[in-house]
Amino acid sequence: MAKLLLYLTLATSLIPLFSVAFSPENPTDRRVLVLVDDFAIKSSHSLYFGSLTSRGFQLEFKLADDPNIGLQRYGQYLYDALVLFCPSVERFGGSIDVASIVDFVDSGHDLIVAADSNASDLIREVATECGVDFDEDPAAMVIDHINYAVSNFDGDHTLIASDDFIKADVILGSKKIEAPVLFQGIGHSLNPANSLVLKVLSASSSAYSANPKSKLSNPPSLTGSAISLVSVVQARNNARILITGSLSMFSNRHEKSGNEQFLTEISKWVFHERGHLKAVNVRHHKVGESDEPAIYRINDDLEYSVEIYEWSGTSWEPYVSDDVQVQFYMMSPYVLKTLSTDQKGHYSAEFKVPDVYGVFQFKVEYQRLGYTSLSLSKQIPVRPYRHNEYERFLPAAYPYYGSAFSMMAGFFIFTIVHLYSK
Amino acid sequence: MVGKTESQNGAVKATAAPAMNLESDLFSNFSFKSFKLKTKQQELLLRVSILGLVYILAFITRLFSVLRYESMIHEFDPYFNYRTTLFLTEKGFYEFWNWFDSESWYPLGRIIGGTLYPGLMVTAAFIYWTLRFLRFAVHIREVCVLTAPFFASNTTVVAYFFGKEIWDSGAGLVAAAFIAICPGYISRSVAGSYDNEGVAIFALLLTFYLFVKAVNTGSLAWALASAFGYFYMVSAWGGYVFIINLIPLYVLVLLITGRYSMRLYVAYNCMYVLGMLLAMQIRFVGFQHVQSGEHMAAMGVFFLMQVFYFLDWVKYMLSDTKLFQAFLRITVTSAIAVGALALGVGTASGYISPWTGRFYSLLDPTYAKDNIPIIASVSEHQPTAWSSFMFDFHILLFLFPAGLYFCFKKLSDATIFIVMYGLTSMYFAGVMVRLILVATPAVCLISAIAVSATIKNLTSLLRTKSKTAVAGSSKGTGGSKASSKASFDQSQPFQKNGAIALLLGAFYLLSKYATHCTWVTSEAYSSPSIVLAARGAHGNRVIFDDYREAYFWLRQNTPPDAKVMSWWDYGYQITAMGNRTVIVDNNTWNNTHIATVGRAMSSYEDEAYEIMRSLDVDYVLVVFGGVTGYSSDDINKFLWMVRIGGGVFPVIKEPDYLVNGDYRVDKGAAPKMLNCL
Numbered sequence A: 001m002a003k004l005l006l007y008l009t010l011a012t013s014l015i016p017l018f019s020v021a022f023s024p025e026n027p028t029d030r031r032v033l034v035l036v037d038d039f040a041i042k043s044s045h046s047l048y049f050g051s052l053t054s055r056g057f058q059l060e061f062k063l064a065d066d067p068n069i070g071l072q073r074y075g076q077y078l079y080d081a082l083v084l085f086c087p088s089v090e091r092f093g094g095s096i097d098v099a100s101i102v103d104f105v106d107s108g109h110d111l112i113v114a115a116d117s118n119a120s121d122l123i124r125e126v127a128t129e130c131g132v133d134f135d136e137d138p139a140a141m142v143i144d145h146i147n148y149a150v151s152n153f154d155g156d157h158t159l160i161a162s163d164d165f166i167k168a169d170v171i172l173g174s175k176k177i178e179a180p181v182l183f184q185g186i187g188h189s190l191n192p193a194n195s196l197v198l199k200v201l202s203a204s205s206s207a208y209s210a211n212p213k214s215k216l217s218n219p220p221s222l223t224g225s226a227i228s229l230v231s232v233v234q235a236r237n238n239a240r241i242l243i244t245g246s247l248s249m250f251s252n253r254h255e256k257s258g259n260e261q262f263l264t265e266i267s268k269w270v271f272h273e274r275g276h277l278k279a280v281n282v283r284h285h286k287v288g289e290s291d292e293p294a295i296y297r298i299n300d301d302l303e304y305s306v307e308i309y310e311w312s313g314t315s316w317e318p319y320v321s322d323d324v325q326v327q328f329y330m331m332s333p334y335v336l337k338t339l340s341t342d343q344k345g346h347y348s349a350e351f352k353v354p355d356v357y358g359v360f361q362f363k364v365e366y367q368r369l370g371y372t373s374l375s376l377s378k379q380i381p382v383r384p385y386r387h388n389e390y391e392r393f394l395p396a397a398y399p400y401y402g403s404a405f406s407m408m409a410g411f412f413i414f415t416i417v418h419l420y421s422k
Numbered sequence B: 001m002v003g004k005t006e007s008q009n010g011a012v013k014a015t016a017a018p019a020m021n022l023e024s025d026l027f028s029n030f031s032f033k034s035f036k037l038k039t040k041q042q043e044l045l046l047r048v049s050i051l052g053l054v055y056i057l058a059f060i061t062r063l064f065s066v067l068r069y070e071s072m073i074h075e076f077d078p079y080f081n082y083r084t085t086l087f088l089t090e091k092g093f094y095e096f097w098n099w100f101d102s103e104s105w106y107p108l109g110r111i112i113g114g115t116l117y118p119g120l121m122v123t124a125a126f127i128y129w130t131l132r133f134l135r136f137a138v139h140i141r142e143v144c145v146l147t148a149p150f151f152a153s154n155t156t157v158v159a160y161f162f163g164k165e166i167w168d169s170g171a172g173l174v175a176a177a178f179i180a181i182c183p184g185y186i187s188r189s190v191a192g193s194y195d196n197e198g199v200a201i202f203a204l205l206l207t208f209y210l211f212v213k214a215v216n217t218g219s220l221a222w223a224l225a226s227a228f229g230y231f232y233m234v235s236a237w238g239g240y241v242f243i244i245n246l247i248p249l250y251v252l253v254l255l256i257t258g259r260y261s262m263r264l265y266v267a268y269n270c271m272y273v274l275g276m277l278l279a280m281q282i283r284f285v286g287f288q289h290v291q292s293g294e295h296m297a298a299m300g301v302f303f304l305m306q307v308f309y310f311l312d313w314v315k316y317m318l319s320d321t322k323l324f325q326a327f328l329r330i331t332v333t334s335a336i337a338v339g340a341l342a343l344g345v346g347t348a349s350g351y352i353s354p355w356t357g358r359f360y361s362l363l364d365p366t367y368a369k370d371n372i373p374i375i376a377s378v379s380e381h382q383p384t385a386w387s388s389f390m391f392d393f394h395i396l397l398f399l400f401p402a403g404l405y406f407c408f409k410k411l412s413d414a415t416i417f418i419v420m421y422g423l424t425s426m427y428f429a430g431v432m433v434r435l436i437l438v439a440t441p442a443v444c445l446i447s448a449i450a451v452s453a454t455i456k457n458l459t460s461l462l463r464t465k466s467k468t469a470v471a472g473s474s475k476g477t478g479g480s481k482a483s484s485k486a487s488f489d490q491s492q493p494f495q496k497n498g499a500i501a502l503l504l505g506a507f508y509l510l511s512k513y514a515t516h517c518t519w520v521t522s523e524a525y526s527s528p529s530i531v532l533a534a535r536g537a538h539g540n541r542v543i544f545d546d547y548r549e550a551y552f553w554l555r556q557n558t559p560p561d562a563k564v565m566s567w568w569d570y571g572y573q574i575t576a577m578g579n580r581t582v583i584v585d586n587n588t589w590n591n592t593h594i595a596t597v598g599r600a601m602s603s604y605e606d607e608a609y610e611i612m613r614s615l616d617v618d619y620v621l622v623v624f625g626g627v628t629g630y631s632s633d634d635i636n637k638f639l640w641m642v643r644i645g646g647g648v649f650p651v652i653k654e655p656d657y658l659v660n661g662d663y664r665v666d667k668g669a670a671p672k673m674l675n676c677l
Helices: A002-019 A040-044 A046-054 A098-106 A121-130 A259-270 A395-420 B002-026 B028-035 B040-060 B064-068 B077-091 B093-097 B119-133 B140-166 B169-181 B196-217 B220-236 B240-256 B262-279 B293-317 B321-348 B357-363 B367-371 B386-393 B396-409 B413-431 B433-466 B476-489 B495-523 B546-557 B568-578 B591-602 B605-614 B634-648 B671-675
Strands: A031-036 A058-063 A081-085 A110-114 A132-134 A141-144 A160-162 A181-183 A188-190 A197-202 A207-210 A228-234 A240-244 A276-286 A301-311 A316-318 A325-330 A332-338 A346-352 A358-366 A374-383 B532-535 B541-544 B563-566 B619-621
Touching: A040 A046, A046 A058, A046 A259, A098 A110, A098 A121, A110 A121, A110 A259, A121 A132, A121 A240, A141 A160, A181 A228, A181 A259, A188 A228, A228 A259, A240 A259, A276 A358, A276 A374, A301 A358, A332 A346, B040 B140, B040 B169, B077 B093, B077 B119, B077 B140, B077 B568, B119 B140, B119 B196, B119 B220, B140 B169, B140 B196, B140 B413, B140 B433, B169 B433, B169 B495, B196 B220, B196 B240, B196 B262, B196 B413, B196 B433, B220 B240, B220 B262, B240 B262, B240 B293, B240 B413, B262 B293, B293 B321, B357 B367, B357 B413, B386 B396, B386 B433, B396 B413, B396 B433, B413 B433, B433 B495, B546 B568, B546 B619, B563 B568, B591 B605, B591 B634
Parallel strands: A031 A058, A031 A081, A081 A110, A110 A240, B563 B619
Antiparallel strands: A132 A188, A141 A207, A160 A181, A197 A228, A228 A240, A276 A301, A301 A316, A301 A346, A325 A332, A325 A358, A358 A374, B532 B541
16 A cells, blocks of 8 residues: 555656656746856856746756767657857767757757857857857957946956847847846857848947957958847747857846846747747638538638647747738649637638639748747648539520520421421 | 469460461361351351350450469559549449549649540449449459450450451451451550550440441441440540541542442431530530531531532432532532631631640651650650561551452442551551551451452362362352452462462461460560569569559558659559659649659759749659669650750750760769759
């Protein structure tokens, strides 16, 4: 009996452990691996880590060159997110390398990369894979002689203040970030070929990227607002990446700045506490019916509906927007219609099937800044009329019916007259 | 198990039987003599038994493929026919009639019911239902496999009657024997070759026979039967266009040569009007029958017949010949003018559609090559090589002119018909390989006339000389001819010996023909082409079943709604065996769609990716035959992809894929060739 009780308690205590894992129903990350150069960061950046732990994340700190680290075991990923606070690492320990990090992201997991001045080639490579290029000069830092932090007395103006945020509530939260963010580190530029990467925090127009120790001999390659200080990527599989050139930005030093709010909000976004949409109950049926048919006929009237919810970090809330569109698509959209919403997450539209048969798709391609992309497609064939679905008697054809029957009658009479009249 | 033993017997018999049959047929006169029973019944019995043997022979000689491989469907198109037949038997006729197939031609879909000739499927389903009704538990596949041989057997019967109608029953028997084993026909009617042609040749010959019968008798009933034969033909094969052009041509020739008669009038009008109405019931044909250019000749001749009849009547009413001459001139001129005007207006207004590409390419063999690469790319549509005539006809090729000679010597309405059929179909056979099939019955019939007439002459010569001749020659018409021939031969020495030598020579040739036919059937035409067989290093047979394994893999390992892109040759097989959606298939109705696939195949990978994304392609199937030495793989077909793709998308240019005008696939190939998909 006692044994049974023990098993029961064990089982019940295990259940929450399973349920907190990353799942489509609960998209927020839970298990985070933090790789650091040395464990001092744990205390120097404790405010940031503290805000994560208080929101329920399980942080696991490892040295970047720890030979026992690995992202997956037996083909299963051990973590939902990876934080690289190890700008100077030359080689990861264990089984981690650039390719495995890319695979990690490719399978839908999130990543935060923080570099610093003297960032190693390895970190630069990871960043390049994500679509941003750090300034190639290893000693370069972002310098701004106008918008520098007042508290910094050094005079080289490398601790800069910036408040050039991306205008997206979903990424940075609806509450305005009052104080500027203090930043000390290297700048990066976005790879123009990569359309997924976004500048979240860019430097002011007076900034430039150069080595503060040496004299500027030729014009700096990165200047002005082309310099990105913090960038995010949302991959096509909705994995999210945050890249910044400053590890110190996360540290406890900048008390009076907007750093804490900024970083908290953006890590909420990166760890899928915000801006994650899901579409459920995709249905379509003929108007006046409720069952989903296997095939439509041309010129049928149909109704398409979908429910879209947004993850708020704890529960799914109805997503309200007026710009969700559905396409009735066969090689090109034949019907493109904006879905109307009932403000409770239910979207629907009624339209007529075009007068073309073929294999169509209901497509909803919803991509909005900061939100995970919704790409729904549902295939449905559209058939032409059956042979007995046409009109039986056409009014326009009555003269022809008349002529046919009068011809028959005439022929009959003619035959009788011809045969029997002598 | 039963089927197996039966077919084995067949194979053994097939080698011996043809020669035996022919000889027994030809020696029939002698056998009468020895039995001393020369009654009509005796002859009938002999004729029926020969016909029965030929009937069986035609069936069993086509079973090589079942024997050697297994009971399965061959090649490409038959798979589609099989799939539709299966659908028909499972879902019933109305579902079949309205079937919209979303699995082929993704994403356009295809209205199967409206774009096929249902004759074959309905026939097979009907046989299936009949067998089921008789409590034979057969699978529909077996029915499909054996439909073509069954109809080949029926064709021999029709050939017999046709030969009897145009010449005499001896010619009919020889024709039946010829057509039973003629390789030109066997190529499309072996067991498993479940294609429209298998049924259509039967229907074609039946229509012609009934029409000739109607012309000979002037009977409304035969004309009606001919119209129904035509209906069956229309429902079975697009080659019905040949009938609807040949018969008017024949009528026109008769009109011009002054052989117009009331019989012809009745036969043609009844056949045309009823045949047209019936043909329009086939959805695929529909209003084409009165609107498209291919059918206009028949309509023109129809009106011409009325004018002729009218003139005849006026001539009968008018006693004054001068007045009639004037009237004739006015009427003919105005009739031609009205006809030409109607045709011109119809064509200009688009009511009468112009000729299709296939029709053009028949009249002008170079047309397809220049204008429609998709037609030219089909191997069946290539111009015929001289050797394949020899291969398919063997001695019939030499007997054909001889038969023509005999036909011209004894011109009648029927022989004129067979001569015209033979000549036109021989021309078409020269244009397209597959049309050898259409020419085969004509060649067999005309050759049969030659053989029958020659041998009858020779034997009657023998008999008159040996003084033991039987008084009554069994065949009346042949007898008088033979005697005239014999009197001519009287003057020549050694005529008896010469006749014997010639007879032996003829038998030698015929037996050679029989062995040749059997050899060709066994070696060349019984390969299913879906299972490859090759001779290994030690002469043993190696069988490659890769195709079916590949399709089976698709069926097992891909999601049910996966879309497979392949070159169109494999479309039918993928849908039938792999049960997956394909982008294009062997029904080449949408050139643009095929060109899109051709473009995807011949573009650089990133461009191809975009095209494939737009088509929702999940899998690409390519065939590479380099390892087994299989020559018709996708590398070989690649130039056609380029040509067809380039025909619609000028971005694709053929010279980009060639090196100095040569097609190379090794490392010296053109860079675009190497870098494309």
